[in-house]
Amino acid sequence: MIWQLDLAILTLVIVTAVATIAVKDLLGCAILFGAYSFLMCLLWAIMAAVDVAFTEASVGAGVSTVFFVAAVFRTTRRTRD
Amino acid sequence: MKTAGIIIVLLAGALLLYATRDFPPWGALDSPASTHVSPRYLQKAMEETAVPNVVTAVLADYRGFDTMFETTVIFCAGIGCFILLRVFRQRPGDRYYRHIATEITLHIKGGRIPKKSSEFERIDALWTPYDLIIKTVCRILVPFIQLFALYVIAHGHHSPGGGFQGGVILGASVILLAISHNMRTAIDRFSEKTNNLLMAIGVFIYTGIGTVCILLGAGFLDYRSLSAVLFVDKIMARSHGIFGVEIGVGITVMAVMISIYNNLASAGKQDEGL
Amino acid sequence: MSELIPLIVAKYNYWLYIILMMIGLYAMIAKNNLVKKLVGMNIFQTSIILFYVSIGCKKGGTIPIIHHGIHAGRHVVDPAHYVNPLPHVLMLTAIVVSVSTLGVALALAVKIYNRYKTLEEDEILARLRAK
Numbered sequence: 001m002i003w004q005l006d007l008a009i010l011t012l013v014i015v016t017a018v019a020t021i022a023v024k025d026l027l028g029c030a031i032l033f034g035a036y037s038f039l040m041c042l043l044w045a046i047m048a049a050v051d052v053a054f055t056e057a058s059v060g061a062g063v064s065t066v067f068f069v070a071a072v073f074r075t076t077r078r079t080r081d
Numbered sequence: 082m083k084t085a086g087i088i089i090v091l092l093a094g095a096l097l098l099y100a101t102r103d104f105p106p107w108g109a110l111d112s113p114a115s116t117h118v119s120p121r122y123l124q125k126a127m128e129e130t131a132v133p134n135v136v137t138a139v140l141a142d143y144r145g146f147d148t149m150f151e152t153t154v155i156f157c158a159g160i161g162c163f164i165l166l167r168v169f170r171q172r173p174g175d176r177y178y179r180h181i182a183t184e185i186t187l188h189i190k191g192g193r194i195p196k197k198s199s200e201f202e203r204i205d206a207l208w209t210p211y212d213l214i215i216k217t218v219c220r221i222l223v224p225f226i227q228l229f230a231l232y233v234i235a236h237g238h239h240s241p242g243g244g245f246q247g248g249v250i251l252g253a254s255v256i257l258l259a260i261s262h263n264m265r266t267a268i269d270r271f272s273e274k275t276n277n278l279l280m281a282i283g284v285f286i287y288t289g290i291g292t293v294c295i296l297l298g299a300g301f302l303d304y305r306s307l308s309a310v311l312f313v314d315k316i317m318a319r320s321h322g323i324f325g326v327e328i329g330v331g332i333t334v335m336a337v338m339i340s341i342y343n344n345l346a347s348a349g350k351q352d353e354g355l
Numbered sequence: 356m357s358e359l360i361p362l363i364v365a366k367y368n369y370w371l372y373i374i375l376m377m378i379g380l381y382a383m384i385a386k387n388n389l390v391k392k393l394v395g396m397n398i399f400q401t402s403i404i405l406f407y408v409s410i411g412c413k414k415g416g417t418i419p420i421i422h423h424g425i426h427a428g429r430h431v432v433d434p435a436h437y438v439n440p441l442p443h444v445l446m447l448t449a450i451v452v453s454v455s456t457l458g459v460a461l462a463l464a465v466k467i468y469n470r471y472k473t474l475e476e477d478e479i480l481a482r483l484r485a486k
Contacts, residue, residue, distance in 0.1 A: 003364060010371045017375055017398050021382040026390050033394055040401055048418045048438045049408045050241040051136045054233075055450045058249040063338055064397070064454045066256055070346035071390065071461040073355050075468040079388040080475060086385035094377040098370065106365035108414040110435055115413060119441045120434035123419065127432065133423040135440040136447070144444060151448040158455035165462040240420070245451045334451060341458035348465060 006046055013039045026077050030068035037061040130319040132238045140243065141323040141330075145302040149287050152330050156284050159337035163277070166349035177204045205263060205353040219261035226254040234331045238320065244327035248334030255335075256342045264347055264354030273343070273351060276336050283333025290325050302326075368409055375402035389464045389474045393457065400453050404446045411439030419443065 016036040023029050037060030044053035105112035122139055132138040140148055178187040178201045186204070234247030259267035291302040299306035304322025305315045313321065346354040379402060382395025419440035421432060464474065471479050 007367070010368070014371065014375060014378070017378045020394055020398070021378065021386065021391060026388070029391065029394055033397065036398070037401070040405070043405065044408060047408055047412050048416060049411070049443050049446075050418045050420075051134075051243070051246075052404075052408055052443050052447050052450070054241045054246050055249075055447050058246050058253065059450050059454045060401070062253050063249055063256070063342075064457055066253075066260075066342060067345060067454070067458055067461055068390070068394075070342060070355055071465055073346065074348045074465050075390070075474055079391065081387050081391065083385045086381055089384060090377045090381045093380060094373055097373045097376070101366055101369045101373070104366065104369055107368045107409065108412045110413055112410060114410045114442065115434075115439045119411075119439045122440060123421075123434045123437050124432045127421045127423065133421040135419040135421065135437070136443050139440055139444045140447065147445075148448060151452055154452050155455045158452075158459050161459045162462045165459070165466060239423075241418075245447060249451070249454075337455055337458075341455065341462075345458065345461055345465065348469070 002046070006043070009039055009043050009046065013043065024079060024081070026072045026075075026079055027069065029079075030065055030072055033068060034061050034065035037064065129316065130323065131316045132320055132323060134238055134240065134243075136241075137237050137243050137323060137327070141326045142302075142304065142319055145291075145326065148326075148330070149291070149302070152284055152287055152333050155337050156280055156333055159280050159340045162341045162344050166344040167351070168349045178202065179204050203265065211262070215261050219257055223254050223258055226257070227251060230254065230331075234327055235324075237327055238323070244330030245334055247327075248331035249338055251331065251335040252338030252342075255339050259342065259346070260355055264343065264351070268343070268351060271339065273340075276339050276343075279332050280336035280340060283329045283331070283336065286329030286332065287326055290322060290329070294322075369406070372402050372406045372409070375405070387476050389467065389476065390461075392476075393460050393464070396460075397453065397457065400449075404449055407442045407446050411442035413438050 013036065016032055016039060020029055020032040020036055023032060037056060041053045041056040041061060044050075044056060122135055122143065126135045126138040126143075127133055130138045130142055132142075176189045178189065179185070180187070181200060181202055187201070230247045230250035232247075233242035233250060234244055237243035237247070255267055255271055258270065290304075290307075293310075294303050294306050295301055297306035297309055302322075304319040306318075307322050308315045308318035311318055311321055343351055343354070376399055379395045379397075379399030383392050383399065386392055386395060413435065415436075416438040417436060419437045421437070467479065468474055471482050473479060473482075
């Protein structure tokens with residue numbers, strides 16, 4: 001593994017994590033969470049954990065984002081924090 | 082609340098940062114996690130089970146009991162979501178129909194449901210015209226996604242993949258159909274009853290293979306005994322046993338993903354969705 | 356200075372995971388919205404999964420699929436060439452379980468919204484006290 005690439009992706013992961021909990025719109029929060037999961041999947045692919053990366057790509061970036069969007073659709077987008 | 086949260090978080094973070102002093106360096110070959118049982122798995126998995134992907138071999142064979150209960154947890158989560166959200170008593174609410182040729186929308190309050198006709202199309206309350214391109218592309222794409230999911234389940238022995246990933250991709254293909262068309266189309270193709278049955282059938286396949294092993298005179302989930310019924314040697318029997326178990330996991334995961342999505346997106350009515 | 360850089364390269368991964376965990380824990384404690392709390396819970400979960408996967412890493416190790424095929428021959432497997440598969444197995448199931456528990460949590464959030472018409476924690480508590 002290449003530690004420069006690893007460090008760059010880890011920094012991006014932390015930036016998306018902060019953005020996910022800071023954004024004041026739940027739909028945006030769901031989409032940013034999908035981006036976070038996908039970056040996490042890249043990180044695992046770098047660490048040679050291919051099975052975990054595959055699972056995260058299908059579960060985290062795919063289905064759990066859809067679940068969040070469905071829940072936001074049935075509730076509300078607005079939030080105060 | 083905010084200041085208390087910050088104090089707790091900083092305290093926990095500081096303690097953990099202090100604890101990293103004792104960790105082995107990142108990627109060390111002699112770290113405690115890599116010295117005891119994992120070299121044995123890496124050395125013996127191929128000759129004992131004939132499965133090159135060590136992750137699959139450990140998941141379904143050496144630690145099959147663990148995976149069985151993980152599958153049961155997923156099944157229980159699906160059942161829990163169903164019980165929490167599903168409403169059975171349907172009020173005869175407002176229904177909207179659209180005449181396709183003239184684009185006139187009919188609003189029917191209560192009463193009986195008109196029979197399916199090719200001229201009228203039932204639409205949701207929050208209806209926006211579906212995009213033809215998205216609809217067509219998704220309809221063409223769904224069979225290929227399902228084929229890929231079956232490949233992921235079947236080829237999990239030799240490449241990354243297996244029951245969990247393949248099951249999620251199969252579920253995602255039906256969810257894609259529900260999003261790109263509407264929820265009723267997806268439920269017409271793949272009814273709720275079938276789905277809930279499949280949820281249980283997957284766990285049943287997994288535990289059933291374990292029980293068959295007991296009936297053949299070996300321990301629970303000891304696939305070597307399956308060589309008597311599959312007419313292969315003991316090593317290939319383990320490989321086939323892993324395959325059967327992965328199929329069970331895939332069926333359960335697929336059905337649970339579809340069930341959770343349908344209940345969540347329609348708030349339990351399974352009528353109008355995202 | 357010369358001994359500080361190997362230390363940072365050896366340990367920076369763990370430090371960044373701890374920062375990620377702190378972000379998730381802060382969101383779980385201090386955020387007021389239920390969906391935000393669930394996002395925080397998931398960030399916390401992934402940071403712990405990341406830590407588990409990273410302790411299985413080996414320098415110079417490749418993916419844990421044994422080299423096989425017609426030309427591979429029968430050779431002794433050297434564990435140092437492959438990364439540790441055990442954390443992968445445990446975390447693979449943890450990810451799928453986490454998404455199904457996320458489904459249950461979102462179902463509870465939808466139920467709470469249907470009853471109290473809000474997702475903010477303080478408003479729900481105020482309505483509970485008013486009853």
